[in-house]
Amino acid sequence: MIRRGNADLRVLLFVLIMAGVVGGIPAVYAEDWPQWRGEGRLAIWNETRIIDEFPDEGLKVVWRAPIRSGFAGPAVSEGRVFVLDWQEDPQSRTLDGIERLVALDEKTGSVLWTHEWATSYRMLQGSYAIGPRATPTVDGDRVYVVGASGVLRCVNVQTGDLIWTKNYIDDYDTSVATWGVASAPLVDGDRLIAIVGGEPDALVVAFNKRTGEELWHAVNVVGEMGYGQLVIYDAGGARQLIVWHAAALVSLNPETGAVYWEQPWEVGAGMSVATPVRDGNFLLVSQFYNGSMMMRLDTDRPAATMLWKGASRSELPDETDGLHSMITTPIVRGDYVYGVGSYGELRGLNARTGERLWMSDEMTAQARWGTAYMVQQGDRYFVSNDDGALIIASLTPEGYIEHDRTSLIEATSSSGYGPQRRFDRAVSWSHPAYANRHIVQRNDKEILRASLAVSDYQ
Numbered sequence: 001m002i003r004r005g006n007a008d009l010r011v012l013l014f015v016l017i018m019a020g021v022v023g024g025i026p027a028v029y030a031e032d033w034p035q036w037r038g039e040g041r042l043a044i045w046n047e048t049r050i051i052d053e054f055p056d057e058g059l060k061v062v063w064r065a066p067i068r069s070g071f072a073g074p075a076v077s078e079g080r081v082f083v084l085d086w087q088e089d090p091q092s093r094t095l096d097g098i099e100r101l102v103a104l105d106e107k108t109g110s111v112l113w114t115h116e117w118a119t120s121y122r123m124l125q126g127s128y129a130i131g132p133r134a135t136p137t138v139d140g141d142r143v144y145v146v147g148a149s150g151v152l153r154c155v156n157v158q159t160g161d162l163i164w165t166k167n168y169i170d171d172y173d174t175s176v177a178t179w180g181v182a183s184a185p186l187v188d189g190d191r192l193i194a195i196v197g198g199e200p201d202a203l204v205v206a207f208n209k210r211t212g213e214e215l216w217h218a219v220n221v222v223g224e225m226g227y228g229q230l231v232i233y234d235a236g237g238a239r240q241l242i243v244w245h246a247a248a249l250v251s252l253n254p255e256t257g258a259v260y261w262e263q264p265w266e267v268g269a270g271m272s273v274a275t276p277v278r279d280g281n282f283l284l285v286s287q288f289y290n291g292s293m294m295m296r297l298d299t300d301r302p303a304a305t306m307l308w309k310g311a312s313r314s315e316l317p318d319e320t321d322g323l324h325s326m327i328t329t330p331i332v333r334g335d336y337v338y339g340v341g342s343y344g345e346l347r348g349l350n351a352r353t354g355e356r357l358w359m360s361d362e363m364t365a366q367a368r369w370g371t372a373y374m375v376q377q378g379d380r381y382f383v384s385n386d387d388g389a390l391i392i393a394s395l396t397p398e399g400y401i402e403h404d405r406t407s408l409i410e411a412t413s414s415s416g417y418g419p420q421r422r423f424d425r426a427v428s429w430s431h432p433a434y435a436n437r438h439i440v441q442r443n444d445k446e447i448l449r450a451s452l453a454v455s456d457y458q
Contacts, residue, residue: 030047030435030436030437031045031046031047031435031436032076032077032078032138032435032436033074033075033076033077033433033434033435033440034075034076034077034137034138034139035075035135035136035137035138035184035186035187036073036134036135036137036184036229036275036431037229037275037329037375037431038375038433038434041186041229041231041275043329043331043373043374043375043376044375044376044377045375045376045377045382045434046377047377047434047436047437048378049437049453049454049455050377050378050437050452050453050454051452051453051454051457052392052403052404053392053403053404054390054392054404054405054406055457058406058407059390059406059408059439059450059451059452060450060451060456060457061448061449061450062107062109062438062448062449062450062451063108063109063448063449064109064446064447064448065104065109065110065111065446065447065448066445066446067083067085067102067442067445067446067447068085068086068087068100068131068444069085069086069087069130069131069412069413069444069445070083070084070085070086070130070131070132070133070430070442070444071130071131071132071133071182071413071429071430072084072085072131072132072133072134072135072136072430073135073430073431073432073433073442074135074136074430074432074433074440074441074442074447075135075136075137075138075143075433076106076433076435076436076440077138077143077157078138078157079105079106079107080103080104080105080106080112080138080157081103081104081105081106081109081433081440081447081449082101082102082103082104082136082138082143082145082157083101083102083104083136083442083447084099084100084101084102084131084132084134084136084145084147085099085100085102085131085132086098086099086100086121086130086131086132086148087100088121094120094122095120095121095122095124095126095129096118096119096120096121096122097118097119097120097121098116098117098118098119099116099117099119099131099132099147099148099149099151100114100115100116100117101114101115101116101136101143101145101153101155101160102114103143103157103160104447106435106436106449109447109449112160113159113160114160115153115155115160115161115162117147117151117153119147119148119149119151120149121148121149121180123149123176124148124149124176124178124179124180125178125179127414127416128179128180128414129148129180130413130414130444131148131444132145132146132147132148132180133148133179133180133181133182133227134146134147134181134182134183134184134185135184135431136184137184137185137186137187137192138157139187139209140157141156141157141158142154142155142156142157142163142209142210143155143157144184144185144187144192144209146181146183146184146185146194147181148176148180148181148182149169149176149180149181150167150168150169150174150176150181150196150197151165151166151167151168152165152166152167152168152185152194152196153165154192154209154212163210163212164211164212165212166196166207166212168181168196168197168198171198172196172197172198172199172202172205173198173199174196174197174198174199174225175197175199175221175224175225176197176225177197177224177225177226177227177270178224178269178270179227181195181197181225182227182228182273183195183225183226183227183228183229183230184229185230186229186230186231186232187209188206188232188241188254189255190208190209190210191206191207191208191209191215191254191255192206192207192208192209193205193206193207193230193241193254194206194207194230195225195226195228195230195243195245196217196225197221197224197225198217198221199221200220200221201217201218201219201220201221202217202218202219202221203218203219203220203221203225203243203245204217204218204219204230204241204243204252204257205217206254206257216256216257217257218252218257218258218259219243219245219250219252219259222245222246222247222248223246223247223270224246224269224270225245225246225270226244226245226246226267226270226271226272226273227270227271227272227273228243228244228245228272228273228274228275228276229275230242230243231275231276231278232254233278233283233297235278235281235283235297235298235299235302236297236298236299236300236301236302236303237300237301237302238253238260238301238302239253239254240252240253240254240260240302241253241254242276242278242283244267244272244276244285245267245272246266246267246270246272247264247265247266247267248262248263248264248265249262249263249265249276249283249285249293249295250262250263251302251304253302260302260303261302261303261304263293263295263304263306265285265290265293265309266290267287267289267290268287268288268289268290269288269289271287271288271289271326272285272287273287273288273325273326273327274286274287274325274326274327274328274329274330274339275329277329277330277331277332278297278332279332279333279334279351280334281296281297281298281299282294282295282296282297282307282332282351283295283296283297283304284330284332284337284351286323286324286325286330286339287324287325288315288324288325288326288342289312289313289315289324290309290310290311290312290313290324291309291310291311291312291320291322291323291324291354292309292310292322292323292324292325292330292337292339292349292354293306293308293309293310294306294307294308294309294337294351294354295307307352307353307354308353308354309354310322310323310324310354312324315341315342315343316342316343317341317342317343317345317366320341320342321355321356322347322349322354322356323337323339323341323347323349323356324341324342325339325340325341325342326342326369326370326371327369327371327429328340328371328372328373328374329373329374331374331376331381331395332351333395334351335350335351335352335397336348336349336350336351336357336395336397337349337350337351338374338395340363340364340370340371340372341370342368342369342370343366343367343368343370344361344363344364344365344366344367344368344370344371345359345360345361345366345370346359346360346361346362346363346364346372346400347359347360348395348396348397348399348400357397358398358399358400360399360400362400362402363383363385363391363393363400363402364385364386364387365385365386365387365425367415367423367425368415368423369386369415369423369427370386371385371386371427371429372384372385372386372391373385373431373432374395375434377434379394380392380393380394380403381393381394381395382434382439382452384408384428384431384432384439384441385428386411386415386427386428386429387411387427387428388407388408388409388410388411388428388443389405389406389407389408390405390406390407390408390439391404391405392404392405408439408441408448408450409428409441409442409443409446409448410426410428410443410445411426411427411428411443412426412428412443412444412445413426413427413428413429413443413444414426414427415427415429428441428443430442430443434452437451437452437453438450438451438452438453439452
């Protein structure tokens with residue numbers, strides 16, 4: 001009885017310490033990064049005891065591992081890092097090659113297993129046909145991945161064995177978009193929801209996540225399928241699946257696929273890229289050519305009203321006042337919007353009117369497709385820009401405040417397009433993962449894990 005009592009006391013003491021209520025000891029909290037933009041796809045990093053500035057010698061890199069090319073960012077879950085890559089067949093003249101899912105040990109970087117499949121990028125624009133675009137989505141014992149040519153696969157996280165697969169072209173008559181399939185599947189309960197682009201009326205498809213059986217499909221395909229990511233927000237007394245595609249912003253019931261509301265809006269060249277972001281009753285999308293559109297979500301029913309939208313057909317910085325995002329997903333905080341425009345200009349906007357408040361050229365390169373991935377951590381932001389730098393910054397209604405920056409990874413991808421490659425420069429266009437007080441980042445040659453924990457620099 002005494003032994004059991006002591007064990008019970010130890011368990012109780014451990015629980016209290018973890019809750020942060022014993023002797024004022026703060027709770028030790030760590031989290032994974034299991035999908036695009038982390039938990040809930042919110043780009044919010046909740047861990048504490050994170051460094052306030054970078055050491056002069058740079059971050060401590062725990063490990064580096066060689067990988068092949070690709071744009072898909074890593075996911076981290078239960079001690080494993082998952083990343084997609086690609087290798088072209090050197091004998092091929094039609095962009096045939098191998099896509100691959102790699103699972104690495106989070107602590108050591110050693111390869112646990114690989115799962116690969118043959119595919120072709122011949123339907124993609126050649127200048128960007130360098131690998132998968134969509135971050136893996138991890139859910140318990142399964143990881144879901146989709147390649148640039150539209151092959152969706154469900155894989156066992158422990159063994160790498162294939163559980164089920166869908167081919168968007170063969171199964172849904174999909175026309176793969178110019179720059180490839182980029183939308184990561186989203187797990188919602190027993191459903192796996194994906195932007196499939198199935199013609200004529202299966203832009204979005206929900207599958208049984210365990211068997212791959214179709215549960216519902218919705219939304220007519222108008223033009224291209226787009227490149228956006230699905231998100232689910234609670235608003236108006238309902239869970240709303242937000243879909244942004246080449247012709248409209250749509251809200252669906254994630255359980256049935258029924259349409260709650262729809263706001264038509266043409267997206268130039270089908271480039272619906274930046275993830276729809278929400279704060280309070282604001283819901284924002286931003287595109288390269290026409291600028292941004294702000295919706296106000298109703299509070300008592302699943303409906304929305306457009307507050308404002310951009311009208312410019314020019315994306316040039318000296319001809320625009322709003323925000324013309326390309327790759328960078330903006331941030332909405334309170335009455336303010338922060339985002340990176342068409343040529344790398346960082347701008348702050350009034351969320352209620354769309355009026356520009358300020359502009360900065362400090363955060364990322366002032367070049368076409370200028371990109372930065374911004375993740376909130378407490379009252380500040382960790383930003384990885386497309387030069388391969390990692391930045392700690394504040395975004396305020398008065399302007400941009402940079403606290404520190406360090407070089408993290410080599411920029412290895414090409415930003416140019418077409419035979420002249422008019423805007424070519426080396427870029428890093430993969431969203432990092434922030435997990436267990438570390439950052440995991442990749443380029444076309446390697447993937448690395450570096451510490452951001454205070455304890456590693458004391």
